[in-house]
Amino acid sequence: MKGLRETIDPPAGQAFRTICWTRNLREVDSIQPDGTSERIGGEGVHWHHHVEMELTHFTAGKGTRFVGDHIGEFGAGELVLLGSNLPHYWHAPGGSAGTSIQWHFPATHPVWEFSELAATKDLLGKAERGFRLKGTTATRVGGILEGMTGVKAGERLSRLIGIFSVIADMPERHREILSSRSFGLSGSRHQAAIAAAVRHVVGHFRGEIRMEDLLKLTGMSRPTFARQFKEHAGRTVSEFVNKLRLQAACAELLETERSVTEIALNCGFGEISFFNRLFRREKGCSPREFRKRTASAPA
Structure with a gap:
């Protein structure tokens, strides 16, 4: 079973790691000091976290974004900044491509001795x-990030400082906070078990999610599992499942012509009345209104 906490080791001679992928997040290349690449195992397809901050840009693919207790859709052009030890996971069934940089520059790191980076340090401290x-x-940061592959380490460092400058100056309207709270998961012994539970739920949410299966998978008692799942995922299991089902339903409402009832059942909702109540509570309108409004909205 894979652990929830990922260990990131930048190549020798580098202060941070640059990775890229062209097919999926399992087949990831680490960019070496001379600009060449070396294949490593990717962890983005698992619920995980690491002490390093991360900036990830998707150039292709679409799927579900999990960041802390946030669950949402992502597509090409996605650019996300993650704080230290913030659990995350990218579910892209059809594959994806992109670039990511990962660094650990704590408050005592010498890079912050440059007074020109004071605004960057302040902003990154708010990315938890x-x-x-x-x-x-x-658009600007994504372009810089994609240019970090194929160049030598010194040029990558220069571009990282450029990225820091751009994000430090960005207007507040250009950043959307994702998780409703921060997470401190650096030492939990339940990390791997909850990661396995999350993968199971994501893979089976259209069908019945049995608590007995989750307890067997994690080896926990019901009270312990309920407590640890909410601590790690930020939601109860039922809230997590309903959020996944609702997101899938929204996608089908926009991408297919199926009836609302057919979509609800296909996404795992056994009761249409519950689906309609949940949809209105979360979206502020009925499924039919959502489909009509979104379809008529200007591009």
């Missing part, structure tokens, strides 16, 4: 809940 970058900031 994760940001989704938007607008021209996302």
Whole structure:
């Protein structure tokens, strides 16, 4: 069973790690000091966290974004800044491509002795809940990030400082906070078990999620599992499952012509009345209104 906490080791001679992928987050290349790449195992397809901060840019693919207790859709152009030890997971069934940089520059790191980076240090200190970058900031940073592969270590460092400068100056409207709270998961002995539970739920949410299966998978008692799942995922199991089902239903409402009832059942909702109540509570409108409003909204 894979552990929830990932250990990140930058290549020798580098202060941070740059990785890229062209097919999926299992087949990841680490960029070496001379600009060449070396294949490593990727952890982005698992619920995990690491002490390093991370900036990830997707150039292709789509799926579900999990950041702390946030669950949402992502697609090409996605750019997310993650704080230290913030659990995350990218579920892209059809594959994806992109670039990511990962660094650990604590408050005592010598890089912060440059007074020009004071604003960057302040902003990064607020990223414990994760940001989704938007607008021209996302376009600029994404372009710089994609240019970090194939160049030598010194040039990558220069571009990292450039990224720091851009995000430090970005307007507040260009960043969307993702998780409703921060997480401190650096030492939990239940990390691997909850990671396995999350993978099971994500893989089976369209069908019945049996608590007995989750308890067997994790080896926990019901009270312990309930407590640890909420601590790690930020939601109860039922809230987590309903959020996944609701997101899948929204996608089908926009991408298919199936009836609301067919979509609800296909996404795992056994009772149409419950689906309609949950949808209205979360989206502020009925499923039919959501489909009509979104379809008529200007691009």
